[in-house]
Amino acid sequence: MSGSSKYQPTSPVGKWFHERLPIVAFVKDHAMDFPTPKNLNYWWTFGGILAVMLVVQIITGIVLVMHYTPHVDFAFNSVEQIMRDVNYGWLIRYMHMNGASMFFIAVYIHMFRGMYFGSYKAPREVLWMIGVIIYLVMMATAFMGYVLPWGQMSFWGAKVITNLFSAIPFVGDFVTTWLWGGYSVDNPTLNRFFSLHYLLPFVLAGLVILHIWALHVPGNNNPTGIAVKGPQDTVPFHPYYTMKDGFAIVVFLIFYALFVFYGPNYMGDAVNYVPANPLSTPAHIKPEWYYLPFYAILRSIPDKLFGVIAMFSSILILLALPWLDTSRVRSGNYRPIFKGFFWVFVIVCIALGFIGSKPPEGSYVLWGRILTAYYFIHFIVILPLLGLLETPKPLPASISDDVLAKAKLA
Amino acid sequence: MKKFATFLIAATALFGGVAMAEEGPTPAKGISFSFEGPFGTFDRAQLQRGYKVYKEVCANCHSMKLLSFRNLADKGGPSFTEAQVKSLAATFKVQDGPNTKGEMFERAGLPSDRFPSPYPNAEAATAANGAMPPDLSLITKAREGWHGTFNQLWNGIGGPQYVYSVLTGYETPPADIAKEKPEGKYYNPYFQAGHWISMPPPLSDGQVTFDDGAPNKVDDMAKDVAAFLAWTAEPKMEERKQTGFEVLIYLAILAGLMYFVKKKVWAGVAH
Amino acid sequence: MVATGAVAGVGAALVAWPFISQMNPDAAVLALATIEVDLASVPEGQEITLKWRGNPLFVRHRTKKEIEAAKSVPIADLKDPDARNANLKSGDQATDVNRVVGGKEQFLVMMGVCTHLGCVPDANSSLKEFAVLEGSIKTGGWFCPCHGSQYDTAGRIRKGPAPENLAVPPYKYLSDTKIVVG
Incomplete structure (x- = not known):
């Protein structure tokens, strides 16, 4: 976002300062004029x-x-x-x-x-x-x-x-x-x-x-x-x-x-x-609620080292997400199948959190394992395949076109 | 939005299904107190009675380390007068020192003193009672009367109800587990750590005589002391709710204003 | 150029070390070494929990039944076959006698620190939780409340995520009823 700034200092003091530290221009460009x-x-x-x-x-x-x-x-x-x-x-x-x-x-x-x-x-x-x-x-x-x-x-x-x-x-x-x-x-x-x-x-x-x-x-x-x-x-x-x-x-x-x-x-x-x-x-x-899904993943694997590896991987896998998702279409609005899987994934994360809050007994253990498996499958199998198999909906020509079309519908 | 609703229904169904299968300790008795709800306040007279029960019964074994006598006169609490607090404090003996000769000495309590503990340390307390009587300052925030994500959201954790239920919950053990009775323990289905509690039933009808002539059955005294312990755990509750009400009104007005400004700014732009 | 860079690099590494090493246990922590325990004060079938190096230390006076139960377990059934006894060499088999001192089998001295993630296993857990274990372990042992690891009456890991038997700290008998730990 370089290019010419719209900020033109008018006062001599403003000009003097701008030549030495163009911070006012910087703030104006990035916090005010930034095209969004x-x-x-x-x-x-x-x-x-x-x-x-x-x-x-x-x-x-x-x-x-x-x-x-x-x-x-x-x-x-x-x-x-x-x-x-x-x-x-x-x-x-x-x-x-x-x-x-x-x-x-x-x-x-x-x-x-x-x-x-x-x-x-x-x-x-x-x-x-x-x-x-x-x-x-x-x-x-x-x-x-x-x-x-x-x-x-x-x-x-x-x-x-x-x-x-x-x-x-x-x-x-x-x-x-x-x-x-x-x-x-x-x-x-x-x-x-x-x-x-x-x-x-x-x-x-x-x-x-x-x-x-x-x-x-x-x-x-x-x-x-x-x-x-x-x-x-x-x-x-x-x-x-x-x-x-x-x-x-x-x-x-x-x-x-x-x-x-x-x-x-x-x-x-x-x-x-x-x-x-x-x-x-x-x-x-149990940890605070915001760690619970990861805690559930840790506990669902009955081996100490692999449990820890799974827990850290579940977060670090997010770093690879840009390359795991093979679809060229960005927005889920135009990906009918992805949309469904996305919400399933959200529910799986919440359900993992729920399992994490429960003692490691009975059916919670089995559910924890199923959900943990799904969590990783979502990233490693579903997202890469979906990009190849899914037919996206036609994209609008531009943001303005889309906005106008929606305005007409309304 | 419709999708979001479907999602919520699905999530609730999933949770509901799993939550059904849950079982835990006997939930506390669902009695209600004056301090519940967004506008609930403490009942001063009840707190004063609760203090009396605490002092004459609980304080023999349980400490209350986080409280000072001066707190008894605080706004939003039992509201004893300054003079009352002075004489209440004076009924306790407090160790002070060293004096100029380097010796510790005992003197009458002052409003600025902390509530003295019945035992010098945890080991002495455990040795005398067979188990450690927990400090009561925070007990209603440290114990859950019932569980469940949504249940606790609407009804709180039921800490005061837990205290009330334990105090009134002594029973003859069912025949099948009566023979497991450990030495020196009592059966109480509400007690969190298993059904066997080391504390003997602490209250009996008419044990404490209230100055205001209020009823003093076990049930009444348990309720009063539970309310008192709710205050000791959260002494700023009334101030918190009052401030919250003002803050929310302010934020609601600000949100309204922001909404119209935002609407006006965006009026000319299709988006 | 390269040589200068190398010298600078070595210097940086040397400076970094004190800043890393300061986080290791300090001299005062290291000095908290030994405690003496009077075994006569532990009645049969019960245990006491002491604090050693900031961690709970279990001293259990085992019943005959508990010792028999531990002895009857074949080594092949153990998840961790190593005795994990600081008084023996590593690799010694986790037989019951290797977890205690021969002739003093009734006294089991070990750390009350679950080898999974460090919680304190509970000896007084309700028997319901132990019932899932088959065979001898029903009669006692320890259950970790955090992630459900189960230890038998010799403190050996039998079920759950914990990888190792509960550690036996270095200790020796000073007299017939007195030990020193550490």
Whole structure:
């Protein structure tokens, strides 16, 4: 998106500054004038929502650090002191706690939107891959944050997840000891998780900048999946999408506020209000809801090493998605068979999450295995074959054509 | 949109099907409290009675480490007066020190003191009771009375109901498991960790006399103390709901305004 | 050029090491080495859980029935045939006697850390969960609540995702009823 900027400084000071640091032109080009397809629907507003959630998490997080004590003897009580004694501490802590869940709700919608509309396909592969990395860093950040209150689920979640690394052949035990700084999850572990939990959101912010940079090279995908043909297909980002995103953000904040104020502990686990006890594992340990599908995959394989490999592959396979999907048509709107498989895949992911929340007994084990198998089949078999076998519907000539045709129908 | 609806129906059917097959511990008794729902508030008199039950019964074995006496006068709580809190606190002995000679000494409690614990450490508490009596500060947030994704979304986790159910749930064990009775344990189907609980039935009719003359059957005292423990676990609940109501009204107005601005901006563009 | 680059590279690697190594257990953690256990305080058929190196340590006084059950299992039936006993050499067979000290078979001393993902297996699990195991293990053993691994009365993995038998830490008898662990 280089080319000539529309920004022309008029004042001498503006001119002087522009010649030395053209940041005003940069912001104007990328945040205001950026040509954006005019047919983006509300599923496209989740990028903006995610940016807001990242900022909310960073601000509430920095404030919480002013009151939190990262030590095994004080962490639990310092969080409770925030809840009880710090002015508005309960609000800030509940915002941060539920903000993590909201962040993941938004990121999952954002990812499924990308999958449905083929936003990962050429020329947006790098954009998609940076997104997958952002998702991985988010998961690491949320995991370390969950350990900080030092409740029972914090402790045992940390123990189970760090133990995953002990599955690495030969060096596994050294790696886990190194991660823990001891022979178990203990004070050194809490301290380093705190340090990294503070650092990683800023890494995320940097990755988000790369993500937007990679987005602004080819420009946005859109519901038709066909490329922008000219200025008639686009509108400037401001005011069109600043207002549309703004509206969606406020609606999302209402949803967020409902949880913060009327169900602040719904997303969490009751056991985490019991202080950590290294000598007793709670009866049903399970991770936060946003990890559950992957946890189900881990458990569905009765071998430690292969379970861990399957779990990591289920995320890393997303990096290969641009090449696994062989169809040349981007948008699912024009792929009648893909559309069906897409929704089946969404249901499979939700069902895996449900299985992950259940104890590993009885029919849950069998269902977990079937769904895990399907998860991988979707990527490795269905998507490559579908691109070759499916006859897509005819594509409109341009975004404008499509918009006009729809306007006529309405 | 139609597709989304189909998807939702399919997902619900799938979950419903699996959820049916579930079984767990006996769900807590579904009694209702004044503090439920988006506008529910604590019943001050009930919290004051609950405090009395806590102090005269529970506090003999259970600690309440996260609370200070001053909290009893906080807004949104039992609302004892400052003077009442002072005299309540003074009924406890608190260890302080060291004094100028380097010795620890005992003095009467002050409003700024934390509730003293009945045992010096967890080991002493376990040794005296056969099992560790849990700290009660957060008990209604740490125990689930019932389960189910949607059930908990509408009805909460049932923490206060759990406390009430355990307190009122002592039964004679069914004949087939009566012979498994472990030494020094009691049968209570509501107890989370298996049906055998180390705590003897703590309440008996008329045990605590309330200043306001409220009924003091086991059932009433259990309800009052469950409400008190709901407050100790979430002392800012009233402030939270009140603030939430204001925030939601503000956000609703802002959303409305944003919607019309967005509509106006897009009015001239087919999209 | 190449030589300079190589020297710079070596320097960078040398500088990186302290920053990696600082995460390993520090001197104070390493010093938390040994505990003494009085076995006379453990009644038959029960176990105590102690903390050693931040992890739970099980000391179980096994009944005759439990020992018999463990002895009756053929080595070929074991998922992990290695004794996993720090007092023996690696590769020794996981016979019942190799999991304890000969002549003191009633005392089983081992880490209460599931070799799958580190949860504490539960000896007092309801028998219902154990009933799925065939043969001798019905009479006792340990069940991990996290992912359903099941260990027999000698702490050997019999079912579930855990790859290894529960580890036996280094320990020795100081007297007839006293051991030192670590």
